[in-house]
Amino acid sequence: MFLARVVNKVTSSEKHCAYNGKIVYVVQPVLPDGTAEGSEWIAIDYVGAGIGDIVVCGGAPGVAKSVFNLDMAPIRTLIMAIVDKVDYRDI
Amino acid sequence: MKLGVVTGVVWASKKVKELDGCRMYILQPVSVDGNKTDPPLVAADPKNIASGGDTVVYVTSTDAAQAFDSGFAPVNASIVALVDEIS
Numbered sequence: 473m474f475l476a477r478v479v480n481k482v483t484s485s486e487k488h489c490a491y492n493g494k495i496v497y498v499v500q501p502v503l504p505d506g507t508a509e510g511s512e513w514i515a516i517d518y519v520g521a522g523i524g525d526i527v528v529c530g531g532a533p534g535v536a537k538s539v540f541n542l543d544m545a546p547i548r549t550l551i552m553a554i555v556d557k558v559d560y561r562d563i
Numbered sequence: 564m565k566l567g568v569v570t571g572v573v574w575a576s577k578k579v580k581e582l583d584g585c586r587m588y589i590l591q592p593v594s595v596d597g598n599k600t601d602p603p604l605v606a607a608d609p610k611n612i613a614s615g616g617d618t619v620v621y622v623t624s625t626d627a628a629q630a631f632d633s634g635f636a637p638v639n640a641s642i643v644a645l646v647d648e649i650s
Contacts, residue, residue, distance in 0.1 A: 473587075473605040473640050475573070504571050504589050504603055518637070519577050528573060528587065528605050532625040532639040539579075539637050552637050553578030553587070560571030560589055561615075563599075 473530030475555065476501045478523050482514060490536070490545040497521065497551065499529055504560035515549040528553040564622045565600075566646065567592045569613050573605055581636035585609050588642065590621055595649055606640035607631075613642050620644040 476499035484496070495517040501510045506526075515529045518539065529551050531539075536547035571589030575582075586608045592601040606621045609631045613619045619642045621627075628634065630641035 473607070473638055475589075475605060509602060518579055528575060528578070530605070530639045531637050532628060534625060535628065535637045535639075538635060550579075550637050553573070553575035553582060555573055555575050557574040558571060558589070559574075559615075563568055563570055563591055 473528050473552070474501050475504060475558070476513065476515070476527055476529045477508070478521050478525050478527060478551070479512065481523060488546055490540065490542050490547060491516070497523075499527065499551070502526065504558050513549050515551045516547050517551045519551060519554055521551050521554050526555040526558070527551045528555060564620050564643070565592050566595065567606070567619055567621050568597075569615055569617045569619060570603065572615070579637055581631065581633065582607065582638070585631075585636075586611065588613055590619070590640070590642075593618070604640055606642050607636065607638045608642045609636070610642075612645050618646040620646060
């Protein structure tokens with residue numbers, strides 16, 4: 473799982489049925505101190521995140537199928553937590 | 564599985580229900596001699612094994628969900644062991 477900042481929202485009318493009714497965000501992975509790092513990911517929102525939030529994203533293969541209890545779910549990255557605070561000390 | 568050092572804690576009141584009561588740590592993947600190997604990641608600690616500064620073993624991908632008693636959580640990194648010594 474990785475920390476990321478929600479930067480954009482993706483809306484699409486043509487999509488796989490597993491994406492129906494789901495909010496799709498563009499998230500920018502960030503290091504614990506907030507600096508952006510790496511390329512952007514697309515993530516399905518699961519906890520009501522908004523643009524600008526720092527969130528925890530991730531998900532293992534096949535997890536979305538059971539989270540959304542669908543028979544087929546081509547979804548890999550989920551937003552699973554909205555971060556209130558990060559205590560961090562580099563080594 | 565890999566070695567990592569706990570370098571931070573993530574506090575999140577709003578999260579998926581499977582992560583309720585489960586701490587999330589920031590891990591810095593390290594080699595045996597303590598050098599950084601990959602960028603930091605967030606790992607769940609369902610068994611309350613770790614605390615700040617500890618060297619731990621963590622597992623990734625689908626097996627990470629097996630660290631939870633329910634055998635299911637939408638996570639892909641879990642702490643599974645506390646390293647006392649590497650000899």
